[in-house]
Amino acid sequence: MTINYFTGSASSMNGEPMHTDLYPVILELRSVSQNYYRFVKQKYLYELGRYPEFMAASTTAFPLYSNINGGYGIFAGYSLVKSDTIYPGN
Amino acid sequence: MRTHIIKLTLIFIILTSPLIAQQQIRISGSVKDKLSGENLIGANIVEQGTIHGISSDYNGYFSIAVNAGSSLQISYLGYKNYLTAFDLKKDTIINVFLSPDTEQLDEVIVSASRTPRFNIATINYQQMTQIPSIGGKPDVIKSLQLMPGISYQNEGSSLMLVRGGDPGQNLYLFDNVPLIYVNHLGGFMSVFNPDIINNIDVYKGGFPARYGGKLSSVVDITQREGNNSGLKGSLGIGITDASFTLEGPLKIENSTFIITGRKTMIDPLMAFASSLSGGSNYIVSYGFHDINGKFTWKPDNKNSFSLNVYQGDDYLNYWSRSGTNSGEKYRLSNVWGNWLVSARLNSIVSPKLYASNKISFTRYRLKESMKYTLTNAADTSKLRIRYISAVQDLSYRSDWKYNALKNWTMDFGLHTSLLRFSPNDSYISTRTTQQTSDISNSLETALYTDNKITFLRNSTATLGLRFVNYITNDYMRFSLEPRININLSVAKNHVLNASYMRVSQFSHLAFTTGSIMNNEVWIPAGKKVPAAKSDQYTFGWNGDYRNDMFSSEINLYYKNMSDLSTFREGYTNLMGDETWATKIESGGKGESVGAEFLVRKNSGKWTGFVSYSRTRTTRQYPNINNGVKYIFDYNRPNSLSLNISYKLNEKLSFNLLWVYQTGLPFTPAIGRYYVPSLENNFEGNSYYYEALIYGERNSSEMRDYHRLDIGLSYSTLTKKRKNKAIWNFSVYNVYNRHNPVYYYYNSNNTGEIFLSEWGGEYAPLSLYQLSLFPIIPTLSYKVFFDFKPHEIKSVSTREKDRVPFKQKFGNWINQNN
Structure with a gap:
């Protein structure tokens, strides 16, 4: 499997070519319930509407997903597997 | 459906047929400004001595049937009235030139009958100049937004919302040709240069059958x-x-x-x-x-x-x-x-x-x-x-x-x-x-x-x-x-x-x-x-x-x-x-x-x-x-x-x-609760952050x-x-x-966005507003300026610096290329 990612910092000294430092990563794979998936999807919309930005596209207020009757919140679950720390340079 | 309309039309003709018993002639033509030759839209043409009249259309054109031998009185606000001097005996085409009346603004003009129009907001260049505007220059769409039934999104916006419609539901006709995009500066200015405008009619409802294709309005710009x-x-x-x-x-x-x-x-x-x-x-x-x-x-x-x-x-x-x-x-x-x-x-x-x-x-x-x-x-x-x-x-x-x-x-x-x-x-x-x-x-x-x-x-x-x-x-x-x-x-x-x-x-x-x-x-x-x-x-x-x-x-x-x-x-x-x-x-x-x-x-x-x-x-x-x-x-x-x-x-x-x-309207928050984060923090743990519980959409003002x-x-x-x-x-x-342009909840009164999940000092959430202008x-x-014939001499001296100016202007216009 190939994973393309870009995280870390880049620096250049005296106009020399860029030198990129890649940060180590930990991969986490989650197997989630449907409610959890819905919550995550909707959270992005919630955040978009949370702070409108002038001169940029903005959306109206959007609630977080809730599956609690008579209240707010989610009941959801997931299981996960976590990798060891990967050092991309090696 | 069409046959119904024809039937209905026939009924009307039969009902009103006694009116056409007299000998009728038809006078058509156009009404123009004598000095500039511009078409005058909405000039009143009245058969003298009656209240029978019509107004000139968006091309300055009119056509009216009158009794043979009668005269026509033609009037337009700000112009001298005109009376056809001859007896009209047969169908005729006339072009009427009205001269602007510089003194009449203080007087009262007598016009026998004005044809009232409904569901139309009208504005002409003269009226636009009488509305103060942000750039000191008249703005077409902003002037129209003051008419009842026409509104806008946010302050300064040149998008029109007509009778609760969306901005994309307006048909903009520029000399009867549809224009698609009508804004500059992210909607703060409209593309219509007021200098070229003769008249604008905005149909908010009751469209004539010649208009269609957009739900909310027809903006007819001549x-x-x-x-x-x-x-x-x-x-x-x-x-x-x-x-x-x-x-x-x-x-x-x-x-x-x-x-x-x-x-x-x-x-x-x-x-x-x-x-x-x-x-x-x-x-x-x-x-x-x-x-x-x-x-x-x-x-x-x-x-x-x-x-x-x-x-x-x-x-x-x-x-x-x-x-x-x-x-x-x-x-x-x-x-x-x-x-x-x-x-x-x-x-x-x-x-x-x-x-x-x-x-x-x-x-x-x-x-x-x-x-x-x-x-x-x-x-x-x-x-x-x-x-x-x-x-x-x-x-x-x-x-x-x-x-x-x-x-x-x-x-x-x-x-x-x-x-x-x-x-x-x-x-x-x-x-x-x-x-x-x-x-x-x-x-x-x-x-x-x-x-x-x-x-x-x-x-x-x-x-x-x-x-x-x-x-x-x-x-x-x-x-x-x-x-x-x-x-x-x-x-x-x-x-x-x-x-x-x-x-x-x-x-x-x-x-x-x-x-x-x-x-x-x-x-x-x-x-x-x-x-x-x-x-x-x-x-x-x-x-x-x-x-x-x-x-x-x-x-x-x-x-x-x-x-x-x-x-x-x-x-x-x-x-x-x-x-x-x-x-x-x-x-x-x-x-x-x-x-x-x-x-x-x-x-x-x-x-x-x-x-x-x-x-x-x-x-x-x-x-x-x-x-x-x-x-x-x-x-x-x-x-x-x-x-x-x-x-x-x-x-x-x-x-x-x-x-x-x-x-x-805006959507108010009616409460807040703590929600676990999806990602872990540096210590590798999930943490809780404050989220808003929103009330009904757009339920507050x-x-x-x-x-x-x-x-x-x-x-x-x-x-x-x-x-x-x-x-x-x-x-x-x-x-x-x-x-206010919009309201937002924040825990920081400096105007910077502050999310509590980023950590830091806890400050209570408050409602803030952004205002511009x-x-x-x-x-x-x-x-x-007016190039009068006696100024021809001075034109030749201008000729000299014409070329560099043109070049300069060209460079300036193309500076983005």
């Missing part, structure tokens, strides 16, 4: 034709832009031209300023320009030919260069705007038949391109990304007017448009296979007829029918649109009106609120995004007092819309997305009900108007707000505008505008919006050449009211 008495022009400069106009006759007999142009002043300044700041690594520049040109030729008094060109663009450019030796270059450019070319032939075929034929081509495109190059010893790479969203419209329109009988006028015609939509065409240089661009062609054809029948002296009934056919690759639709408009004259100068109309719209505008870029993407109707439809019922009253000095109107309406489309919740952009159709929410419903009041004072030392409207508009989409009906995002329950213009003396006039509106603007204009003569010049000083938001004083200057 351009001037160019002065025929001599070469004239003007130069103007204000805070936003500089503009010029040049007009006059040409060598071909009876031909005139007019050219106007505008260009922002801020873009070279911005480029300069940004190159000074930020370590001179990047340059940002924004600007726009418009060019309008019109050529008119009248080979004889029966035919008039005109050619029209418009081009306008907005551009935002960004250049960046990282370091001097790294060889990295980056350029981002955005361009969006319209092209329009049209040709028109108007002919008076016979005293009873009038024809207008037009062919036009319009193109709107939004283009974003990104160029990245890296060239140095170690590495070379190039990346190009281009995204284009475009609409093209090739149209042919043929409109006819036939005056069948004294009391029956028939309009009929054919409109056909071949539209080519390419909402999403992208190119990325590193892709091995390019995405096939999604182009769809559609053909929209409409046949229409409008029958205006006069009965009971001055009452009229207009029965219209529009038949539209829309075909695209996989979708076809027919639509039958009945239009009924009845004017009942109840007393002298008091008219009641009732109307019904149905309209369909075959293209949807996916619109990003508040964004300065990626503004408009047009989507054709299809299987997934069906055509929108609306029905509107109106009822109105129109009354004139004191010989037209005061006119007043009340309009009530109910409108429902179906199959509306918008972005799906959370999406603001379709850029480069092959599956754009899945980001569109369709099947929406809308309802709007309102009452509109307008009182105008038309003559005297002070003139002006008061307009008030009360509305309630809702929307309902299957997947927005859980399918529950909600208050429209731009619903303003109360809206009031007051405009007063006072002429202190010949040179000085004072203008005032006060606007009051209830605030826009922001605080009231109000503002006062004043303007002072002083006209003078230039010292050297004695040309007319106008200084305009205006103050926007005189008492510096902080009006504090008190803004502006000054603008405009000079009119």
Whole structure:
């Protein structure tokens, strides 16, 4: 499997070519319930509407997903597997 | 349906047939300004000694049946009345030239009968100049937004929302040719250069059958034709832009031209300023320009030919260069705007038949391109990304007017448009296979007829029918649109009106609120995004007092819309997305009900108007707000505008505008709760953050919006050449009211966004508002010049510096290339 990612910092000294430092990563794979998936999807919309930005596209207020009757919140679950720390340079 | 209308028409003819027993003749022609040769739209033509009359149409054309031997009285506000001096015995074509009456503004003009019009907001150049504006220059759309029933999104926006409609539901006709994109500066300015405008009519409802294709309004803009008495022009400069106009006759007999142009002043300044700041690594520049040109030729008094060109663009450019030796270059450019070319032939075929034929081509495109190059010893790479969203419209329109009988006028015609939509065409240089661009062609054809029948002296009934056919690759639709408009004259100068109309719209505008870029993407109707439809019922009253000095109107309406489309919740952009159709929410419903009041004072030392409207508009989409009906995002329950213009003396006039509106709706937070984060923090643990619990969508109102603007204009003569010049000083938001643009919850009062999940000190959440436009004083200057014959000598001295100026101007215009 190939994973393309870009995280870390880049620096250049005296106009020399860029030198990129890649940060180590930990991969986490989650197997989630449907409610959890819905919550995550909707959270992005919630955040978009949370702070409108002038001169940029903005959306109206959007609630977080809730599956609690008579209240707010989610009941959801997931299981996960976590990798060891990967050092991309090696 | 059509046979019903014919039957109905016949019944009317039979009912009113005694009226046509006398010997009738027909007088047709046009009404023009004697000095400039401009068409006068809405001039009153009355058979002398009766109250039988009509008004000239959008081409200045009229046709009236009168008893043989009678005379016609022709009048227009601000002009001397004209009485046909001869006895009219047979069908005749006349061209009437009215001279402006410079002294009459203080007097009362007697006009026997004015034909009142309903559901139409009208404004002409003169009225526009009487409204103080932010740049000290008249603004077309902002002036219209003061009329009842026409509103806008946010302060300063030039997008029009008519009777609870969306911004994409207005048909903008520029000399009867549709224009697609109508904004500059992210909606803060409209593309319509006021210098070229003769008259604007906005149909808010009760559309004549010749109009269709957009649900909410028809903005019918008539351009001037160019002065025929001599070469004239003007130069103007204000805070936003500089503009010029040049007009006059040409060598071909009876031909005139007019050219106007505008260009922002801020873009070279911005480029300069940004190159000074930020370590001179990047340059940002924004600007726009418009060019309008019109050529008119009248080979004889029966035919008039005109050619029209418009081009306008907005551009935002960004250049960046990282370091001097790294060889990295980056350029981002955005361009969006319209092209329009049209040709028109108007002919008076016979005293009873009038024809207008037009062919036009319009193109709107939004283009974003990104160029990245890296060239140095170690590495070379190039990346190009281009995204284009475009609409093209090739149209042919043929409109006819036939005056069948004294009391029956028939309009009929054919409109056909071949539209080519390419909402999403992208190119990325590193892709091995390019995405096939999604182009769809559609053909929209409409046949229409409008029958205006006069009965009971001055009452009229207009029965219209529009038949539209829309075909695209996989979708076809027919639509039958009945239009009924009845004017009942109840007393002298008091008219009641009732109307019904149905309209369909075959293209949807996916619109990003508040964004300065990626503004408009047009989507054709299809299987997934069906055509929108609306029905509107109106009822109105129109009354004139004191010989037209005061006119007043009340309009009530109910409108429902179906199959509306918008972005799906959370999406603001379709850029480069092959599956754009899945980001569109369709099947929406809308309802709007309102009452509109307008009182105008038309003559005297002070003139002006008061307009008030009360509305309630809702929307309902299957997947927005859980399918529950909600208050429209731009619903303003109360809206009031007051405009007063006072002429202190010949040179000085004072203008005032006060606007009051209830605030826009917003969604309030009714509580907050703690939610576990999805990602872990540095310690590897999930943490809790504060989230808002929102109440019902748009269930609260922001605080009231109000503002006062004043303007002072002083006209003078230039010292050297004695040309007319106008200084305009205006103050926007005189008492510096902080009006809200939007509300947001934050835990930091510095205005910076602060999310509690980022950690830091806990501060309680409060509601804040963003406001723009504090008190803004502006000054603008405009000079009119007149190339009189005796000045020919001085022209030759000008000739010398003409070339460098032209070059300079060219360089300046092209500075973004």
